[in-house]
Amino acid sequence: MEGHTLWVYAGASLALILTPGQDMLYVATRSLAQGRMAGLFSAIGVCCGILVHTALAAFGVGAILQASEGLFFALKLAGAAYLVYLGIRLLLTRALPPELATGGAALSPLALFWQGMLSNITNPKIVLFFLAFLPQFVDPASPHPTRDLVFLGVLYAAMALPVKAGVGLAGGSLSERVLKRPSTFVWMNRASGAVLVALGLRLAASER
Template sequence: MPDVTAILAFITAAFILLVIPGPAVLYVITRSTEQGTKAGLISVCGIQAGTVVHAVAAAFGVSAILMASAMAFALLKYAGAGYLIFLGCKKIFGKKQTAESIKALPPQSMKTIFWQGMVVNVLNPKCALFFFAFLPQFINPALGNVTGQVLFFGLLFTIMAFITDGSYALAAGRLGKWLKGNTYYLKLEAYISGLIYISLGLLTLMMQPSHGSNKK
């Protein structure tokens, strides 16, 4: 069990990183404004499921292998970027929404939203960098059970991320209700959402394994 000082230091540092909007936050905001608060919260659950995958991988050394291998990191980076860009192109070039079509068409399933959120974060190299470069600073080998310490901090980070991302989802969901009644917004919504996804994909492409900082 990590000491109290390390836990408090980790909470402070992680909170600062989490409240600054990054790819995960922007993804949640987009989901919430598109389909409401519930969809935003489901996307948060998916994203945090992806965070758990990274935490477990870090605990057993997989993230270290990814960071040490340029090819493995590149594959992760390009897969994540490609998926985000695909979502963006689908929004921009797909059928555009109108107030009537929103009422007539069934919303995207919560299961699909969950899995999309999970895939986005599993393929997010920024998350891998976080667990490889940031989290180890709070691990004390002298206390033993390094794997347990990594899992502890990973779970703590996941809980904190769920709270902060969930707050963004709630706020964006309320804003989305107003936006959905705005005819001008409906005309631009597909392009705005699509450009956000594509921008996140391009941001992912810019990630380098040598960076030591991370934004969630």
């Protein structure tokens, strides 16, 4: 993988990690309900779930990259459409998610970890997202596309951990500010939505 491509991937990943999506909301609500350490264990669980998605995407997409031109083209178009769809939804989002106002029952650290992991793994949107996002940054001519995909997924999880852990440790104050200023949530969604739309268009326009 070229250095320029890796930097683009890192920048795009960071923008997406900062998106106030389901994972971040889950970590924030656990932090609100049980405190900073609950948010931290939830964040670790979520990032371990990312590694599971990485493995599924790497082995599945890696095989497609090597086996079929037609399947790769279909996957690319489907991924591009899905990224644009997510981006437009974020651009149009105006309401504050109700999840920020509720916390749920208290859980042990281990339960928080597993719940965070399962919440991430069982989210079909994240499965589709990884299938759409990671292949953009892998050269189909690479002799080891599966290895490249694994590297990108692990890098994504490593970048996500300090961000989501930070949200967990400071979840209370962060969520209170968002609740007091809903416009902050709207502008975060607009910025993240623009990134997703741009990535989708880039994927659709890219060559094999």
